[in-house]
Amino acid sequence: MKKSVVSKEYTNLQKEIVKLQEQWKQSLNPDRIKPNLDKAALNAGVPVAALTVIDFEITLFIQWIDEINKLIAKNNPELEGKLTKVSELLNEETAIRWIDEAFALNHIYFNRFAQENEIEEWIPQFLAETALRPYLQLTAEKVQVEIHQAIPGSGCPVCGEPVRLAQLEGEGKKVIHCPRCLAHWAEKRIACSHCGNDDHKTIQNITIEEDPTSQIQVCEKCHGYVKVIDTRQYISKPSSAILDLNTIHLDFIAQENGYKAVVDYNDSIR
Numbered sequence: 001m002k003k004s005v006v007s008k009e010y011t012n013l014q015k016e017i018v019k020l021q022e023q024w025k026q027s028l029n030p031d032r033i034k035p036n037l038d039k040a041a042l043n044a045g046v047p048v049a050a051l052t053v054i055d056f057e058i059t060l061f062i063q064w065i066d067e068i069n070k071l072i073a074k075n076n077p078e079l080e081g082k083l084t085k086v087s088e089l090l091n092e093e094t095a096i097r098w099i100d101e102a103f104a105l106n107h108i109y110f111n112r113f114a115q116e117n118e119i120e121e122w123i124p125q126f127l128a129e130t131a132l133r134p135y136l137q138l139t140a141e142k143v144q145v146e147i148h149q150a151i152p153g154s155g156c157p158v159c160g161e162p163v164r165l166a167q168l169e170g171e172g173k174k175v176i177h178c179p180r181c182l183a184h185w186a187e188k189r190i191a192c193s194h195c196g197n198d199d200h201k202t203i204q205n206i207t208i209e210e211d212p213t214s215q216i217q218v219c220e221k222c223h224g225y226v227k228v229i230d231t232r233q234y235i236s237k238p239s240s241a242i243l244d245l246n247t248i249h250l251d252f253i254a255q256e257n258g259y260k261a262v263v264d265y266n267d268s269i270r
């Protein structure tokens with residue numbers, strides 16, 4: 001099996017984007033984000049970000065999208081015309097809509113936007129999501145000390161992203177990392193993040209022959225999976241966003257074997 005299923009160009013572009021997001025996050029005034037840590041809501045699986053008041057600076061959001069466009073165009077000159085068109089379309093009103101729809105992960109809205117404006121389908125949502133993340137990441141930073149666990153099946157307690165990545169730390173403790181907002185929380189070594197199953201008879205680890213630091217933990221009850229990466233031997237630890245991308249081959253293996261990172265509730269109660 002080939003380990004690198006994503007092109008080097010794509011990985012490099014993603015790395016540059018992650019670097020930009022870090023700079024943008026640093027430039028944000030933390031006072032613009034007011035998280036509401038409602039314990040009852042957290043226990044019910046409502047992500048913190050859904051109750052957080054974020055004072056978005058729309059002109060800055062638009063400026064960030066222009067910066068991503070320039071970066072993509074530099075790497076893919078054939079897209080330049082389309083990306084310029086996006087920049088022209090992105091007025092303040094559209095930008096506010098984009099923030100809302102990116103937050104809600106509304107694929108339908110973005111697909112329609114792409115179709116109506118004859119832009120490649122992936123572009124609008126990718127841009128909106130990329131420029132939204134620094135806000136989610138700053139939200140996560142502000143509440144991280146309060147995040148100790150997640151409700152199985154509810155995804156990331158900060159941003160709601162489905163769980164798919166864990167790292168082994170210390171004595172072998174399993175820590176779930178969210179590649180979207182970078183929040184993290186511990187989980188029992190043998191437990192399914194999707195349905196809460198902790199029966200060692202129905203939780204298996206798929207090991208990867210050529211890659212002793214990677215495993216895929218799969219649950220026979222709900223058919224969910226989580227990638228478990230032992231990063232303790234890594235000389236430099238990549239950000240969770242990069243680690244998620246670098247281990248995308250594991251997602252393919254899991255999915256080829258019938259496992260999913262987003263579990264349908266009907267599957268888990270069967």
Ligand SMILES: [Zn+2]
Pocket residue numbers: 156157158159160161178179180181182183
């Ligand atoms: Zn998250």
Ligand SMILES: [Zn+2]
Pocket residue numbers: 192193194195196197219220221222223224
């Ligand atoms: Zn499960």
